[in-house]
Amino acid sequence: MTDQCLNPEELAELAAEDPRRAHVEGCPRCQAIMTSFAAFLDPADIPAGADLKDANARLSAALDREIGGAVVRPAPTFWTPFRVRALASVAAVVIVAVGLSLVRPGSKVMTNSEPVLRGMESPVAPFRIDLARLDDGRFQLNWSPVEEATGYRVVIYGEDLGELAGFEVGAAITFSFEAPVGAAFCRVIAFRDGDELMKSEPVYPGAI
Amino acid sequence: MDAHFPHDSDDLGLLARAVANPESPAGRHAASALLGRYRERVYIWCLRYTRDHETALDMAQEVLISAYRNLGSFGERAAFGSWLFSIARNRCLSELRRPALLVDEEADPDARASNRAAPDRELEERLDEEELKALIQRCLDPVEQQALWLRCFEKMPVEEITALLGITEASGARGVLQRARRKLKAAIAEGDS
Numbered sequence: 353m354t355d356q357c358l359n360p361e362e363l364a365e366l367a368a369e370d371p372r373r374a375h376v377e378g379c380p381r382c383q384a385i386m387t388s389f390a391a392f393l394d395p396a397d398i399p400a401g402a403d404l405k406d407a408n409a410r411l412s413a414a415l416d417r418e419i420g421g422a423v424v425r426p427a428p429t430f431w432t433p434f435r436v437r438a439l440a441s442v443a444a445v446v447i448v449a450v451g452l453s454l455v456r457p458g459s460k461v462m463t464n465s466e467p468v469l470r471g472m473e474s475p476v477a478p479f480r481i482d483l484a485r486l487d488d489g490r491f492q493l494n495w496s497p498v499e500e501a502t503g504y505r506v507v508i509y510g511e512d513l514g515e516l517a518g519f520e521v522g523a524a525i526t527f528s529f530e531a532p533v534g535a536a537f538c539r540v541i542a543f544r545d546g547d548e549l550m551k552s553e554p555v556y557p558g559a560i
Numbered sequence: 561m562d563a564h565f566p567h568d569s570d571d572l573g574l575l576a577r578a579v580a581n582p583e584s585p586a587g588r589h590a591a592s593a594l595l596g597r598y599r600e601r602v603y604i605w606c607l608r609y610t611r612d613h614e615t616a617l618d619m620a621q622e623v624l625i626s627a628y629r630n631l632g633s634f635g636e637r638a639a640f641g642s643w644l645f646s647i648a649r650n651r652c653l654s655e656l657r658r659p660a661l662l663v664d665e666e667a668d669p670d671a672r673a674s675n676r677a678a679p680d681r682e683l684e685e686r687l688d689e690e691e692l693k694a695l696i697q698r699c700l701d702p703v704e705q706q707a708l709w710l711r712c713f714e715k716m717p718v719e720e721i722t723a724l725l726g727i728t729e730a731s732g733a734r735g736v737l738q739r740a741r742r743k744l745k746a747a748i749a750e751g752d753s
């Protein structure tokens with residue numbers, strides 16, 4: 353190694369017009385490191401004996417242990433304590449509200465076509481959506497057309513149940529996306545002339 | 561319809577979030593996502609050296625955890641990938657014995673029983689790395705130079721050198737290395753006489 357030789361990080365980031373290239377191109381050491389770095393970044397051929405599935409699962413688990421609790425896990429379950437508490441709270445409110453509406457004179461029975469709970473955004477009538485992982489690691493949602501719907505919105509929620517991202521997809525019934533960091537679940541909302549018509553069931557990218 | 565999240569696909573963005581608030585869920589998410597992107601590459605890199613799944617997993621785990629614990633020292637560097645590559649490379653190099661420049665039993669099975677091994681090693685030890693490099697540059701063609709350097713100083717297995725350099729001759733890097741050694745020995749012998 354000479355004074356002119358670059359360290360691996362410098363070599364990896366060397367710009368095309370960098371004057372130090374003159375040295376690098378004639379130096380076996382620098383050339384070898386650059387070749388190595390290219391192979392590291394883009395491992396085109398996988399060495400014999402590789403078990404990528406096992407490696408990914410075990411390294412992911414090891415990182416989870418090291419980094420601690422709230423990390424992106426390979427297959428998160430929906431029933432985390434926070435979600436259980438949140439759902440229990442919503443369920444309790446629904447039960448009380450329905451009970452009150454039933455004992456009040458003139459109250460109506462809940463149907464899918466008209467809202468009955470004050471503050472609820474839309475009647476609960478989830479429709480089914482399918483979520484698949486594409487070859488490039490992204491996700492694709494597919495669903496059947498909802499009767500009377502004129503447009504759809506795809507919403508991705510975080511673990512705090514807040515909206516991470518939302519996409520107006522028009523009348524399309526398929527949508528692909530890269531799950532943002534922290535994505536917990538997503539759903540599709542059907543609209544009729546701007547009014548919310550129906551929500552899909554939630555689906556969980558992390559469970560695929 | 562198609563959607564991209566460029567802010568989430570940016571290593572440095574994830575790194576900034578991971579370093580800014582390492583104990584928060586958002587910071588941990590970012591660190592996990594960042595290292596998750598390179599998990600497989602680090603494993604494959606380690607496997608190139610070790611050729612053993614379990615050993616490669618152990619080494620890859622050490623590399624990733626070391627990187628996580630030192631995210632704060634990343635500083636003003638330009639790219640996370642090259643920093644992680646440095647860590648992985650150092651880890652692999654420290655694990656392996658350096659093959660001799662002039663005698664390599666793996667690349668040249670005939671060298672195993674050779675009595676010339678000790679004198680060759682002795683000769684090699686007389687030269688420092690700079691002299692060796694000058695000799696290599698003077699005597700060998702570019703592919704031979706790179707193959708020998710990858711083998712001797714980057715400690716890369718012969719089969720991996722064949723793949724990395726795209727060597728198509730039947731004997732792969734083994735033939736290139738044997739030819740390079742013959743040339744070096746001849747040049748050294750000529751210099752000594």
